[in-house]
Amino acid sequence: MPVRDHPIPVDRNFPQVLICGAGPTGLVLALWLAKRQVPFRIIDKAPHAGTASRALVVQARTLEFYRMLGIDKAIVDQTTKIDQLRLWVRQRHVGTVLFGQDATGISAFPNFYVFPQDEHERVLEVELEKLGICVERNTELVSFNEEKEGIEAQLKTSAGGITTIRVAYLAGCDGSRSKVREIIGAAFPGGTYDPIYYVADIVASGPVINGGLNLALDDNDFLAVFPMHGEGRVRLVGTVDSEDPDRVFQWDDVSKDIIRRLQIGTKAVNWFSTYRVHHRVASFFRKGRAFLCGDAAHVHSPVGGQGMNTGIGDAINLAWKLDAVLRHQAPEAILDTYEKERIPFAKSLVNTTDRVFTFVNKRSVLATAIRTLLVPLILPRLFQRSAIRRAAFRLVSQTRIHYRRSTLSSGMLYGLHSGDRLPWLNDQDNYAPLTTLDWQLHCYGPIPAWCKDIRLYHFTPGGPIQSGALCLIRPDGYIGWIG
Numbered sequence: 475m476p477v478r479d480h481p482i483p484v485d486r487n488f489p490q491v492l493i494c495g496a497g498p499t500g501l502v503l504a505l506w507l508a509k510r511q512v513p514f515r516i517i518d519k520a521p522h523a524g525t526a527s528r529a530l531v532v533q534a535r536t537l538e539f540y541r542m543l544g545i546d547k548a549i550v551d552q553t554t555k556i557d558q559l560r561l562w563v564r565q566r567h568v569g570t571v572l573f574g575q576d577a578t579g580i581s582a583f584p585n586f587y588v589f590p591q592d593e594h595e596r597v598l599e600v601e602l603e604k605l606g607i608c609v610e611r612n613t614e615l616v617s618f619n620e621e622k623e624g625i626e627a628q629l630k631t632s633a634g635g636i637t638t639i640r641v642a643y644l645a646g647c648d649g650s651r652s653k654v655r656e657i658i659g660a661a662f663p664g665g666t667y668d669p670i671y672y673v674a675d676i677v678a679s680g681p682v683i684n685g686g687l688n689l690a691l692d693d694n695d696f697l698a699v700f701p702m703h704g705e706g707r708v709r710l711v712g713t714v715d716s717e718d719p720d721r722v723f724q725w726d727d728v729s730k731d732i733i734r735r736l737q738i739g740t741k742a743v744n745w746f747s748t749y750r751v752h753h754r755v756a757s758f759f760r761k762g763r764a765f766l767c768g769d770a771a772h773v774h775s776p777v778g779g780q781g782m783n784t785g786i787g788d789a790i791n792l793a794w795k796l797d798a799v800l801r802h803q804a805p806e807a808i809l810d811t812y813e814k815e816r817i818p819f820a821k822s823l824v825n826t827t828d829r830v831f832t833f834v835n836k837r838s839v840l841a842t843a844i845r846t847l848l849v850p851l852i853l854p855r856l857f858q859r860s861a862i863r864r865a866a867f868r869l870v871s872q873t874r875i876h877y878r879r880s881t882l883s884s885g886m887l888y889g890l891h892s893g894d895r896l897p898w899l900n901d902q903d904n905y906a907p908l909t910t911l912d913w914q915l916h917c918y919g920p921i922p923a924w925c926k927d928i929r930l931y932h933f934t935p936g937g938p939i940q941s942g943a944l945c946l947i948r949p950d951g952y953i954g955w956i957g
Contacts, residue, residue: 489515490800492627492641494654496523496609498591499768499785500647501598505543506793508605510911512800515639516607517629519614519648523599528673528749529591530700530709531779534583535872535895539790541582542908542951545601552597553587554701561853562682562690563846565735569854570686576863579937581873581898582905586687588700590675590709591782615653618644620762643796644764647789650752652770658761664754664824667775669713671751672728675744677706680737691845695732706741711776714748723748751775753827755820759813765792772820775827783872784823788816794911794949808882815877877952885956888940892953896945899936907931911949918943 491507493500496518504516532553540546557574560567577584599609612632619626624642631637646654655662682688683706688699700709712732714723725746733740755772759765768785792812798804856862868874876894877883883893890897896916898905907914915930919941935941946955 489513489639490642491515491796492615492625492639492644493517493647494615494645495647495649495652495768495770496520496595496599496611497647497649497768497785498529498594498598498782499789500645501595501602501609502539502543502786503645503647503767503789503793504602504607505545505598505605506790506911507797508602508607509543510793510797512797515610515641516602517610517613517615519612521612523595523609524592528711528747528776529594529779529782530588531783532587532589532594533779533783533871534577534581534585534867535875536783536786537583537587538581538873538898538905538951539786541905542911543601544909545598546583548597548601549589549594550583550587552593552703553589554703555585555587556687556701557585558686560682560684560686560688561850562688562736563850564692565690565732565737566850567681568850569857571854571857571863571866573863573867576860577867577871579900580864580867581871582900582903583871584867586779586870588687588702588709590702615648618657618764620764625763642763642800645792645796646764646766646770647768647785648770650754650769650773652766654764655756655766655770658764658766660759660761660766661757662754663757664752664773667751667753669751670723670748671776672710672712672714672723672746672748674710674725674728674746675702676708676710676740677704677742677744678708679706679739679741682736682738683708690732690736691849692732692735693842693846695729697732697736699738707744753824755817755824759788759817760809765809765812767792771816772824774824775830779870780823780827780872784820787819787872787875790950791816797911797949811880811882815880815882818879819875882948882954883952884954887943887956888938890938890940890943890953890956892956894953896947896951896953897937897939899933899939901936902933904931904933905951908947908951913949913954914947916943916945916947918945 491514493504493516507514537546559571561569574585614630616628616630624640625644626640629637646652682699685701690697698711725743752773756766759771767788774781795808799806878891878893880893885892917930917932918935918939945953948954
């Protein structure tokens with residue numbers, strides 16, 4: 475088949491990709507393919523989108539991806555922006571960490587953004603519907619077999635019958651209990667944290683209802699308070715003391731000690747839920763034509779709001795590679811780089827959040843002393859330094875993720891490596907061209923003579939990008955080659 479140099483027409487009768495799961499990961503994968511007019515189907519066994527959520531934070535890197543897809547404004551306009559973290563220890567305010575001002579030169583989205591996952595999903599689904607694609611609800615993957623040139627999948631439809639479809643590739647975005655992961659036989663090693671956690675959406679008053687993110691540490695407890703849209707509305711995340719993991723908890727069962735000590739006056743409880751926290755990474759992310767993304771591939775502690783954003787990063791990484799292969803613009807071997815690029819970060823993230831989460835919840839005398847005595851003494855002073863605040867923002871916002879060891883990365887210039895995220899230059903917005911969702915060449919400084927007849931984007935040098943740099947930018951905004 476010849477190489478296509480025009481869009482692939484969308485034809486629901488001939489899907490090329492089956493996306494199992496319509497959470498944020500599956501919806502973002504679908505949006506990329508829809509923007510590129512790659513035919514696909516997206517199914518979800520639930521009868522409707524979720525109405526409650528645990529994932530709250532949308533990171534800067536995710537919003538950069540959303541800008542590429544043209545949906546950043548639809549998300550940002552509905553978020554609650556956070557540029558500071560207030561730390562409380564034993565009901566005493568011990569310090570405030572500011573981020574926004576130091577991050578303005580790093581990303582066009584210099585804050586942390588609170589947006590509940592259920593509302594987030596609804597926006598993504600509406601954006602998908604604008605492109606003429608609807609999630610097929612009440613539709614469940616039963617089984618699939620890989621054939622020489624594709625996958626034959628059996629689906630249980632909303633009518634209760636079994637239908638068979640054939641696709642080129644299958645993406646398992648179907649959560650921590652993934653059917654796709656089960657079928658391909660990927661192990662899911664890891665564990666479960668002992669405490670039972672709760673999430674409560676409440677309307678309240680008090681010192682911590684202040685429009686910022688508040689983290690309270692106590693001798694044997696912790697509480698995170700996230701601001702939400704609405705007068706006095708916040709999301710609480712804390713722990714429930716119980717030796718019965720099967721008990722069904724209500725708001726009245728939650729220990730009110732830390733809530734009382736923080737002087738939180740509860741006016742209304744909109745909803746309440748409990749859950750267990752797991753830390754697992756699948757043994758592999760790809761088998762043949764089937765892939766694992768998001769919670770199907772890795773689950774994390776809620777530290778830093780990384781889980782959902784990592785799944786969205788998976789979706790973007792896989793989407794542009796499937797697009798390239800299906801258009802015959804890249805060999806199928808490029809799909810091998812999906813696992814090689816994403817699994818190291820997932821493992822590193824689990825290890826990092828494990829250590830922080832274990833520390834926050836450990837109830838030994840030493841851990842309590844560190845939490846309640848050393849942390850309030852050291853942390854505020856440490857974060858007085860702009861360099862520390864910038865480094866922390868890069869880490870948590872996922873703008874520090876790189877693919878330097880990828881086979882798709884080549885070259886280094888002036889300390890800038892291929893595989894790095896393209897540095898954002900706010901004075902001239904070198905991210906604007908990334909909406910093409912395709913490879914592009916950026917030239918910083920004088921244009922070399924041999925480039926005169928090559929289509930490229932020209933910018934003046936800035937930040938870590940020095941004069942004379944030529945950067946070949948991948949569709950996901952990472953540097954593929956620099957020289």
